Amino acid sequence: MSASYILKRIALIFYTLFVVSILVFGITQILPADAAVMMLGENATQDALDALRTQMGLNDPIWLQYLHWASGVVQGDFGTSLRTGQPVGPALFSALGTSLTLAVLALALMLVLAVPMGILAAVRRGKLSDLVVGFISYIGVSLPEFVTATLAVVLVADLWGLLPPAGYIPLSEDLWGGLQRLILPVCVASVMMIAHVSRMVRSELVDVMHTDYIRAARLKGLTPRRVLFRHGLRNALLPTITIVALDVGYLLGGIIVVEEIFSIPGIGRSLMSAIQARDLPVIQAGVMIMAATYSIVNFAADLMYAWLDKRIQYD
């Protein structure tokens, strides 16, 4: 892995953000929403509207508006929310923190469950445990988040009364109360990935166990356990890094639904309410932050992959 490769990948992240910014700016420009009317209300006089439009630069040509917005974003200024009048950046970044707590916990739960499930299914291929894991993963990839979330709330919160149905308390304020409210959202957010990743681990491991070097290790007289852990898993788990990183895109989408159902004040919920209220600056900033998160995670995954697998030579 050369320095020029890393530079190229970083340049690609900036290109990604550039494309996303044009896309999201374009979409929000076509949206049938008048920022001046939203800020002043329906009853504002024509003079007041005109004055505000000039002041906000809404009469400028679109490319000038884009440049104005983009130069703000580069300096960390995402504009002010049309709905609340507050700066968008600080509010969204604190919401991002909440969402990342949820996402990281969901990823951790996924890894703890999906990897052993995949290994078990691959090692006992064709046996009952393989069928059970396969069955679970088919069910898992077929349940959208809103269904799992609703069923989880009905069963665990309403019927059995084990956990609170919704709400959010920052972990720094009340660790136990906060965790209690995070259990269901984290489980729901990770279901789809558990199903997908366990299937991928299984098929990778099955492929690896058929390679020549595994046969060589067996013929050398190593114990099955040693063959599996030292030779099999090392190679089978590497591609999982890439798959998990790509799944983060899916996770970010799922988090929108999960936050909406469990009323968690994260970036997904901010985006949903911004889309419903046509709060353009918040939509623009929210989509940019989501795309940036996805790009950075995938960049990190590529670096980790190359670092762990010395055979990979990016150029």
Next chain:
Amino acid sequence: MTDFLRRLLRSPQGALGCLVVGLILIAVVFGPYLTHYGPEDMQALARYKGPSAEHWLGTDQYGRDIFSRLLDGARSTVLMAVVATVIGTLGGAIIGTGSAYLGGRSDEFIMRTNDAVMAIPSLLMALMVVSLLGSNSVNALLAIAIAFMPSMARISRSVALTVRKQDYVSAAIARGEGAPYIVLREMLPNVIAPIVVEMTIRVSFAVMLFATLSFLGLGAQPPATDWGLMVSEARQYLHRSYWILLWPSAAIALTAIGFNLLGDGLRDALNPRT
């Protein structure tokens, strides 16, 4: 072809997938003839009923027969999902194969831009498109089609590139065949198969995405029988009956499982190695 079907039906996934998708297609085509209740017939005296001989799956908060509503919803939910997937796949395939055909710098540029668009989660993309066009079923369909295009473009490009390098294509070129013959007779049949597999699996995502949009209030509007909308409405009446929530959820899951199984079965049947 018969050989292919035999291979498909011999694998457990393929057989089960064919069965489930077949049942769903029957529901879509013959839905109204399978029940004597209309999807919007209300019976004030038979609200919140559990499953019985009269109402197979019970009734909802207005005394509407849930089975009839599910059958009616199958038409919109499943058909919309299939159409959205087909449009998304076609769009993606045109971008992908076009990019592979152009090659060089334009290919690099198109695919980098395509990858950049993929940084937006498809649900978020669909949400933005729907908010741009307005909330109704047709716009949700377009939104899903657009959200699917980048990933389908990436897949069709990689398939087209591998096929282009195959010996049989080189052989056709060496025989002196014309470009239309090579593209249509040699490349296309080999490009289509993997794309059809991917498309079948995508239908299950489209069903779920479509239901999610309806659930969030951005797809079909009441009193439509979209399964996602049915789940969303049922949430308010949970204390009266769990059945109204359970059945549409099960319908979504069953459809998604069916298309997933069929897709996996198709992949195995098309790939004689495994």
